Amino acid sequence: MQASISAATFKLADQAALSPAQQRLEAQLLTFITAHLNQAQPGLFVIHGDAGTGKSAVLAAAFSQLQARSRDSKPTALQGTDNYLVVNHNEMLKIYKRLAADDPDLRKKDFQKPTPLINRLTKQERQADVVFIDEAHLLLTQPDRYNKFTGQNQLSELIKRSRVVVLVFDTRQVLKLKSYWQANDLQPFLDQYPHQTFNLDQQFRVTGNQQVVDWIDSFGQGHLLPRPTDPNFDFKIFADGQPMYDLIRQKDRHGGLARMVATADFPYVVNHGTWYVTAGSLKLPWDKVNLTDDPWALRPETLNEVGSIYTIQGFDLNYAGVILGPSVGYDEVHDRVIVKPDKYEDQEAFKNRDDLGQLEPLKRAIIFNSINVLMKRGRYGLYLYAVDPVLRRHLLAL
Structure with missing residues (x-):
């Protein structure tokens, strides 16, 4: 993610700014989404990587591509899909909504916190097509009255209400017991649903050697x-x-x-x-x-x-x-x-x-x-x- 004083503390990288590994990831993501959109079971795509490896940048770039295809007037497999990017972090949500204003393919309503989206989809008895989850290690793993979440696990609830879920996951960024994830906590989800994983390991933020x-x-x-x-x-x-x-x-x-x-x-x-x-x-x-x-x-x-x-x-x-x-x-x-x-x-x-x-x-x-x-x-x-x-x-x- 690149620093930009005028725009934000991270920016949605354009195709030219993505590394070869990030470009491969973006292409794999869109291929996976297209292949799993109409399957019997939800598909999971998991992105691993340490702090500063550009996870949010490539996630945001891929989401912009997805929304461009969803809102394209030309018929494609992704046209008209109902997609969201969620993050359980108020300050990051502000960045996403701020940057949506500069991208013709994005709307502020595309970006949500997990609990309001879960509650709305439940009330309307419908499924989203694709849900991107940034900082999935911040998702709650127990009920939380303060956040109006009554389920047991936010990831589980989002998977139930989506056809495809793309999540960024780094157990080294877990900061609270109420959202505590251990390295093997994703395994039951991977055992249950068709999935792919991708690991980003190049440090993009810290320019030091x-x-x-x-x-x-x-x-x-x-x-x-x-x-x-x-x-x-x-x-x-x-x-x-x-x-x-x-x-x-x-x-x-x-x-x-x-x-x-x-x-x-x-x-x-x-x-x-x-x-x-x-x-x-x-x-x-x-x-x-x-x-x-x-x-x-x-x-x-x-x-x-x-x-x-x-x-x-x-x-x-x-x-x-x-x-x-x-x-x-x-x-x-x-x-x-x-x-x-x-x-x-x-x-x-x-x-x-x-x-x-x-x-x-x-x-x-x-x-x-x-x-x-x-x-x-x-x-x-x-x-x-x-x-x-x-x-x-x-x-x-x-």
Whole structure:
């Protein structure tokens, strides 16, 4: 996904912008949809890939192609099909709707959150033809009264109400127990329905070399590699948050889309005043509830805030200043990065469930997932500050 200051923090890539692998994927997708549209069972097409591998870009490009054929005046196998792209993420939904305005083949109503679409199709007793699901790892896997979802699993409900389902799935981006997916949780669906899978493994967002990508991946597995060097990627570790913020402001002045983000380690209650993130001498407010149609990273005033995983997941920044909060530490005895769920302030992420077995390992996985999401936001630079003094010392010593 390419950064674009004027349009969005990711853009719907045109055919020329897609890599050879992405072009193959787009062609396979449209062939699969055409072949399975009128079969007895729904067809599933699963796209795997880590953060930054261009999953949303190719999904959006293929959906635009699908809608162009659906709305074409010339008769084709896809003409007149009723199709939707759903994402269980408010900020990403805003991006899709914003970009729909610039594409003659797309309508804002083509993009939905999963629960309203499920409820509407159920009420109307009808099936959609094709449903694309971006960030399917964010789909609920239990009922949720807050979201008015009464079923047990949103993916299951969407499959029941569709002829073909195309989903993007990455278990390393699961951020809550109520939408907890493990690597084998898709298997029962694959066993039941005809399917294809495709894996995207080329990193498109982080422009750093393999050293940079390996360093981030290893951190998420608890290991500190030697400090990566890449003349074309700005990787810096800070002893204090204020100089990091000063550099982010400077980068934003020169090229835009530079923002501060943090792990969910600082108290925050929705609609109850202003809550702050602290990083050494730096003190900035958390991101506010965004009631506008503009995504968080595109609003100039958010340069004075700290974004969360829920604000920034799925989006490109040019430069990301990442604050690793108190839940991220270092075990000097075993020489590894550790996470401490008891210090993680996002209690909504850890709402207890009695159907997942031991929750502590899952909670640790969620924190490491959130770190992976945050560290892979910046296309041209990653800046780090660790609140935990032991981890900070080890990072600075690299």
